[in-house]
Amino acid sequence: MGWWCEGGAARRALESKMRTDSPRVDSVMAGERAASFTKRSIKSSAKASGLRLALSMVDLTTLEGKDSPEKARSLCGKAMVPDPEDRTLPKVAAVCVYPNLVRECVTALRGSGVKVASVATGFPSGQYPLEVRLEDVRRAVEAGADEIDMVINRGAFLAGRYDEVAEEIRQTKVACGRAHLKVILETGELETLDNVRRASDLAIRAMSEVGVRHEHGADFIKTSTGKVQPAATMPVTLVMLEAIRDWYERTGERVGMKPAGGIRTAKQALHYLVMVKETLGDEWLTPDLFRFGASALCNDILRQLRWMRTGVYASGYDQSES
Amino acid sequence: MSEKDNGVATATPKAGWDYAPAPETVKVSIAAKYGHFIGGKFVPPRGVGKGEPSHFATINPANEQTLAEVAQGTTADVDAAVSAAEKAGRAWAALPGAERAKYIFRLGRRVQERARELAVLETLDSGKPIKESRDVDVPLVAAHLFYHAGWADKLPYAFPGRQPRPVGVCGQVIPWNFPLLMAAWKIGPALACGNTVVLKPAETTPLTALRLAEIIEECELPPGVVNIVTGDGRTGAALVSHPGVAKVAFTGSTEVGKKIAGATAGTGKKLTLELGGKSANIIFEDASIDQAIEGIIAGIYFNQGEVCCAGSRLFVQESILDMVVRKLRHRLGSLRVGDPMDKNTDVGAVNSKQQLATIEKYVRIGAEEGADLHVGGGTPTGSNPWASVNGGFSKGYFCRPCFFTGVQPAHTIAREEIFGPVLSVMSFRTPEEAITRANNSPYGLAAGVWTDKGGKIFDIARQLKAGVVWMNTYNKFDPASPFGGFKESGFGREGGVQGLRGYVQL
Numbered sequence: 001m002g003w004w005c006e007g008g009a010a011r012r013a014l015e016s017k018m019r020t021d022s023p024r025v026d027s028v029m030a031g032e033r034a035a036s037f038t039k040r041s042i043k044s045s046a047k048a049s050g051l052r053l054a055l056s057m058v059d060l061t062t063l064e065g066k067d068s069p070e071k072a073r074s075l076c077g078k079a080m081v082p083d084p085e086d087r088t089l090p091k092v093a094a095v096c097v098y099p100n101l102v103r104e105c106v107t108a109l110r111g112s113g114v115k116v117a118s119v120a121t122g123f124p125s126g127q128y129p130l131e132v133r134l135e136d137v138r139r140a141v142e143a144g145a146d147e148i149d150m151v152i153n154r155g156a157f158l159a160g161r162y163d164e165v166a167e168e169i170r171q172t173k174v175a176c177g178r179a180h181l182k183v184i185l186e187t188g189e190l191e192t193l194d195n196v197r198r199a200s201d202l203a204i205r206a207m208s209e210v211g212v213r214h215e216h217g218a219d220f221i222k223t224s225t226g227k228v229q230p231a232a233t234m235p236v237t238l239v240m241l242e243a244i245r246d247w248y249e250r251t252g253e254r255v256g257m258k259p260a261g262g263i264r265t266a267k268q269a270l271h272y273l274v275m276v277k278e279t280l281g282d283e284w285l286t287p288d289l290f291r292f293g294a295s296a297l298c299n300d301i302l303r304q305l306r307w308m309r310t311g312v313y314a315s316g317y318d319q320s321e322s
Numbered sequence: 323m324s325e326k327d328n329g330v331a332t333a334t335p336k337a338g339w340d341y342a343p344a345p346e347t348v349k350v351s352i353a354a355k356y357g358h359f360i361g362g363k364f365v366p367p368r369g370v371g372k373g374e375p376s377h378f379a380t381i382n383p384a385n386e387q388t389l390a391e392v393a394q395g396t397t398a399d400v401d402a403a404v405s406a407a408e409k410a411g412r413a414w415a416a417l418p419g420a421e422r423a424k425y426i427f428r429l430g431r432r433v434q435e436r437a438r439e440l441a442v443l444e445t446l447d448s449g450k451p452i453k454e455s456r457d458v459d460v461p462l463v464a465a466h467l468f469y470h471a472g473w474a475d476k477l478p479y480a481f482p483g484r485q486p487r488p489v490g491v492c493g494q495v496i497p498w499n500f501p502l503l504m505a506a507w508k509i510g511p512a513l514a515c516g517n518t519v520v521l522k523p524a525e526t527t528p529l530t531a532l533r534l535a536e537i538i539e540e541c542e543l544p545p546g547v548v549n550i551v552t553g554d555g556r557t558g559a560a561l562v563s564h565p566g567v568a569k570v571a572f573t574g575s576t577e578v579g580k581k582i583a584g585a586t587a588g589t590g591k592k593l594t595l596e597l598g599g600k601s602a603n604i605i606f607e608d609a610s611i612d613q614a615i616e617g618i619i620a621g622i623y624f625n626q627g628e629v630c631c632a633g634s635r636l637f638v639q640e641s642i643l644d645m646v647v648r649k650l651r652h653r654l655g656s657l658r659v660g661d662p663m664d665k666n667t668d669v670g671a672v673n674s675k676q677q678l679a680t681i682e683k684y685v686r687i688g689a690e691e692g693a694d695l696h697v698g699g700g701t702p703t704g705s706n707p708w709a710s711v712n713g714g715f716s717k718g719y720f721c722r723p724c725f726f727t728g729v730q731p732a733h734t735i736a737r738e739e740i741f742g743p744v745l746s747v748m749s750f751r752t753p754e755e756a757i758t759r760a761n762n763s764p765y766g767l768a769a770g771v772w773t774d775k776g777g778k779i780f781d782i783a784r785q786l787k788a789g790v791v792w793m794n795t796y797n798k799f800d801p802a803s804p805f806g807g808f809k810e811s812g813f814g815r816e817g818g819v820q821g822l823r824g825y826v827q828l
Contacts, residue, residue: 029610277339
């Protein structure tokens with residue numbers, strides 16, 4: 001427990017202010033703006049460089065009950081050499097697994113620069129006592145995870161207990177130590193864009209209050225676990241990017257963004273890059289500040305890149321599963 | 323950047339990614355020379371005075387190259403067109419509504435089928451971005467034709483208990499900002515109500531109207547039902563003052579509108595005018611700010627600001643003024659200005675040299691009167707305000723989107739219509755002040771209101787003296803929704819059941 005648990009009255013005042021402070025979001029206009037990014041025409045050299053950039057931002061993910069050490073090792077191989085036939089391609093940003101497979105990945109990825117991300121805090125529901133969730137985080141970090149993807153307490157958030165949600169994020173952030181934190185809002189369960197904005201502001205502020213700064217990269221906010229539909233959508237991501245932009249303008253602190261779930265095609269990935277570019281600027285177009293949480297996306301990007309290189313589409317059996 | 327070595331911490335792709343040129347590749351054929359479309363066929367101009375040129379050039383404002391030569395309509399041409407329309411009128415009016423509808427539906431379908439060609443042609447001749455002609459202009463053209471086709475056999479239901487009859491020959495004069503769309507706005511209701519038409523497209527943008535004439539031919543409309551005469555203001559004047567014309571519909575400047583009102587007064591001609599505007603866009607502190615920013619952008623930079631209902635006066639509640647200005651500056655930086663034929667261009671070329679000079683005049687006056695100019699993309703605004711919005715383009719008529727802060731209500735740029743991508747930003751403190759200032763204008767075409775409070779938005783909208791009030795959105799058009807102005811923005815409505823009123827006798 002730290003300083004943030006003290007001064008109850010002042011904190012409560014701050015919390016109640018936060019409730020009304022977040023800007024409102026008009027869902028019609030936000031939807032229109034999000035759709036406008038898909039109208040950009042990304043061709044030739046812009047497409048090639050955009051796809052390479054997108055590839056370098058992928059958190060190659062497997063989050064299944066049947067995941068095995070063997071599957072984790074294979075995933076790590078793909079992360080380091082996405083396409084054996086084109087070794088000029090960048091590596092992906094990270095692999096993202098359950099805590100039990102962290103050690104396996106750390107070993108496989110040693111020295112490669114590819115990060116190991118672990119979901120924790122009772123992923124995906126978060127319906128566990130706080131102590132259990134924090135222990136989950138500590139063990140994943142201990143096992144060598146570079147990044148922790150936590151889920152927020154949606155029950156508390158939807159009940160309006162924002163201070164409780166924020167406090168849990170702060171404690172998780174402390175438990176992360178030097179590992180980077182990604183706060184999953186599970187926007188599919190928050191339903192409204194007003195809620196998405198409020199949860200984004202709350203998470204960004206809570207992470208910042210702990211006061212641990214990273215030398216490289218940043219802490220992230222993330223849309224979804226991938227276990228709930230709808231997962232990442234463009235309007236939701238746009239609202240989160242706007243929260244990041246407003247925070248940066250106010251404090252100069254950079255927060256990263258990770259849409260996850262539902263981004264399956266190279267074309268969708270380019271739409272997201274356009275959205276980041278036009279909302280936050282080129283500065284955010286780096287794996288340090290933007291990630292895709294995806295599994296199928298990687299292969300579609302590789303398929304498109306191979307087509308651009310050779311004029312031939314790879315068939316499904318030509319690509320390793322990811 | 324080498325990724326081949328399997329070393330530690332490989333370089334990630336460098337930040338910075340831009341869109342490659344994405345030119346629209348469809349080529350359209352354009353004749354070297356066009357005549358008028360009279361009595362169902364293209365005819366050369368007649369009655370050209372000695373030594374007078376029979377044709378003039380229409381150019382591409384993005385590169386100043388000539389696209390084609392079009393005919394300068396004479397009094398004799400207008401005579402011929404009006405008599406062709408009169409001749410066709412009786413049979414057209416006698417057709418059952420459902421038969422007239424078939425023709426109009428056919429026009430709409432053919433417009434859809436030739437949409438890409440029409441969009442390219444519109445962009446070539448007008449300078450508007452291909453993204454807008456493709457996604458806004460041409461789809462709306464088809465929508466207006468379909469909508470009005472639907473009315474043709476239902477007119478008695480539009481005017482219950484009355485017997486709507488056609489007016490006769492309609493003389494229609496349209497502007498250059500939405501050339502084909504304005505043609506559809508005019509032709510659609512006229513034909514549906516059983517009238518015949520003589521249309522004069524704007525001097526600088528006749529090509530899509532002439533292409534529409536080809537489509538009319540293809541659709542086998544009876545000859546003379548729609549006639550198109552090209553030319554400059556003199557042709558328009560001859561048309562509106564022609565004794566055979568029973569109804570005049572004009573969209574354009576207030577200055578010309580006043581002249582037309584004078585010319586038609588006492589003649590018994592029906593008249594509708596859709597004129598200028600200086601529309602207010604009002605942002606309250608309880609609005610969804612990021613979305614309101616989009617509304618401001620859509621309101622003033624759509625079609626280079628060459629929109630009669632452009633939200634050119636922005637009123638921002640004082641408590642959020644700084645934030646809105648900051649966000650607006652940031653957003654301006656992501657607007658792409660340039661080649662209208664590039665699919666990623668947001669702001670294309672201004673329609674003509676003359677219009678660019680008008681915009682220049684106002685930008686200079688704005689700076690001289692003491693307002694502060696802001697240009698997007700971190701472009702420095704030096705001592706020469708015009709250079710910062712216009713500099714750097716070697717060819718074509720370009721103006722970067724910009725806005726002025728520190729504008730006083732008495733400033734010229736707060737009162738007069740600029741018809742360009744230039745926004746005047748002002749502030750207010752109370753709702754009453756916002757309403758008073760918004761209504762303090764000789765114009766009253768449109769307005770926008772932005773607040774997240776439901777009751778308030780209706781209360782404010784009710785008090786604004788404008789023909790169209792958009793709530794938490796801007797520049798949305800639908801054929802079912804009537805469009806038109808208060809005060810010096812004109813009278814009569816276009817679109818909706820109200821728009822039919824100008825084209826029937828009851």
